Amino acid sequence: MRTLTRTATWSAGLTALLAVVVTVSAGLGPVPVPPSEVAKVLLNALAVPASAEVAVRTAPGPIMVPHVDVGFQPVFTYEVKELHEQIVMQVRLPRILLGGIVGFGLAAAGTVMQGFFRNPMADPSIIGVSSGAATGAVAFIVFPFAFPFWLGLQGAAFVGALLAAFGVYAIATRNGRTPVATLLLAGVAIQTFLGAVISYMQLQAEESLRQVVGWLMGRLANSTWEEVTATVIVVPVLYLILLAYARDLNVLLLGEEEARGLGIEVERTKRVLLAVSSLITAAGVAVTGIIGFVGLVVPHIMRLLVGPDHRILLPTAALAGASFLVAADTVARLGSAEIPVGIVTAAVGAPFFLFLLRRREVHEL
Numbered sequence: 001m002r003t004l005t006r007t008a009t010w011s012a013g014l015t016a017l018l019a020v021v022v023t024v025s026a027g028l029g030p031v032p033v034p035p036s037e038v039a040k041v042l043l044n045a046l047a048v049p050a051s052a053e054v055a056v057r058t059a060p061g062p063i064m065v066p067h068v069d070v071g072f073q074p075v076f077t078y079e080v081k082e083l084h085e086q087i088v089m090q091v092r093l094p095r096i097l098l099g100g101i102v103g104f105g106l107a108a109a110g111t112v113m114q115g116f117f118r119n120p121m122a123d124p125s126i127i128g129v130s131s132g133a134a135t136g137a138v139a140f141i142v143f144p145f146a147f148p149f150w151l152g153l154q155g156a157a158f159v160g161a162l163l164a165a166f167g168v169y170a171i172a173t174r175n176g177r178t179p180v181a182t183l184l185l186a187g188v189a190i191q192t193f194l195g196a197v198i199s200y201m202q203l204q205a206e207e208s209l210r211q212v213v214g215w216l217m218g219r220l221a222n223s224t225w226e227e228v229t230a231t232v233i234v235v236p237v238l239y240l241i242l243l244a245y246a247r248d249l250n251v252l253l254l255g256e257e258e259a260r261g262l263g264i265e266v267e268r269t270k271r272v273l274l275a276v277s278s279l280i281t282a283a284g285v286a287v288t289g290i291i292g293f294v295g296l297v298v299p300h301i302m303r304l305l306v307g308p309d310h311r312i313l314l315p316t317a318a319l320a321g322a323s324f325l326v327a328a329d330t331v332a333r334l335g336s337a338e339i340p341v342g343i344v345t346a347a348v349g350a351p352f353f354l355f356l357l358r359r360r361e362v363h364e365l
Contacts, residue, residue: 007312010305014319018100021323025330026092033084040078041088047072095223098231099329099341100322102220102284103294105235107321109277110295111302111314112242115249116273117180123296124281127187127274128164130292131194133285135201136160137215141208142201153215154227154286161282164190169274178270180256218291218342220329227287238280239318245273246310253308291342293349294321300356 023042027033033041049072109124117126125131140147140156147156168190172183198216205212248269251259256266285291302317328344 003309003311006306007315010312010316011319014316014323018319018323018326021326021330022096022100025096025326026088028330028334029087029092031083031087033088037080037084038088040076040080041085042093043076044074044078044080044085045089046075048075049073094225094228095220095329096326097228098223098287099220099325101228101231101235102288102291103298103325104318104322105231105239105280105284106291106295106325107298108239108242108314108318109281110321111299111310111317112249112273112277113295114299115253115308115310116270116277117184118253119184120300121296123292124277125191125290125292125295127168127183127278128190128194129161129278129281130285130290131191131198132164132167133157133161133282134198134216134290135164135194137286137289138198138201138205138212141212141215142205154230158282158286161285162278164194165274165278165282169271177267178274180270183274214340215289216342217340218289218345219340220288221333221338223287231283231287234283235280238276238283241276242273242280243314245269246314249273249310250308289340289342291325291345293345293353294325297349297353298324300353 023035023038026038026042027035106124110122113122113124113126114120116122134157136159137153137157139160140151140153151159168183168186169178171190172178172186174182202209202212248259248264251262251264252266252269254262259266259269281295298321299313299317302313302320306312306316325341325345328348329341332339332341332344
């Protein structure tokens with residue numbers, strides 16, 4: 001009961017912080033929008049289903065496809081300026097929400113990876129997910145003719161991330177067992193190899209080099225509601241799976257033999273954690289590019305605040321990761337010239353991580 005109370009208290013506080021960060025971020029930009037106006041715009045966007053009508057649409061050929069048209073009724077109808085509503089809803093909010101969802105997923109995956117490897121230096125890219133995504137994206141930019149036209153940049157990055165992650169898992173697995181040390185070393189080797197492949201493709205990029213470099217630095221500019229919809233469907237579902245394994249992850253911290261003795265199916269649990277963490281990371285980096293330090297630093301900060309129990313740490317780190325990435329992207333777009341958000345997260349994350357090292361707050365899990 002105490003664990004549930006602490007989780008609810010911390011989660012409520014971090015959710016309130018996220019709401020404040022989102023509201024402030026949506027109001028900042030070349031055309032400032034007062035926070036009260038932003039709040040009204042966001043509240044006006046809330047709607048509830050008010051009606052449903054079954055219609056029949058004709059598909060190609062003689063097939064008649066039933067379709068349900070749902071009508072929505074706004075909950076609030078505050079009066080706001082049309083310009084402010086367009087700026088918030090069409091320009092800033094998709095970018096902010098995408099940043100929040102991706103930060104949420106990266107921090108959750110980083111928390112799991114640090115617990116899984118019992119290594120404070122682990123992050124979501126440790127088994128090659130980010131390198132695989134980068135390889136797929138850069139290959140699509142430089143050699144678009146080699147991919148099906150329907151795959152797209154995000155699809156190529158997602159496929160590359162999954163191929164790298166499951167390739168590392170296949171290399172490290174022998175006789176149905178996956179030693180953590182072997183998995184870690186295989187991940188490092190694959191990342192190094194894919195880094196060389198990316199460097200070669202950059203040499204071949206020519207006029208597309210700027211696009212390649214921009215993607216590798218991470219970006220949230222020009223985010224769309226379609227990207228938000230795709231990630232908001234995938235990331236929360238995968239997060240709930242990770243949360244369901246929070247207790248098992250706590251037990252794995254004791255060691256694999258001890259976990260087996262306590263009734264944990266170690267290999268199956270490891271497969272699930274690796275697969276879901278890889279998927280949630282791939283879903284994020286496929287739409288934003290490589291954004292570092294969110295999954296490395298944020299779990300450390302929250303571990304210092306709430307302790308190592310993943311039942312509390314996982315939800316709080318995920319919420320803190322969402323706020324961190326939204327705040328970092330706000331800083332990235334407020335200068336005279338917009339910079340990639342990956343630069344901001346690295347500029348903030350690296351010094352803070354060094355600060356933790358100097359204070360000896362980073363230790364074995």
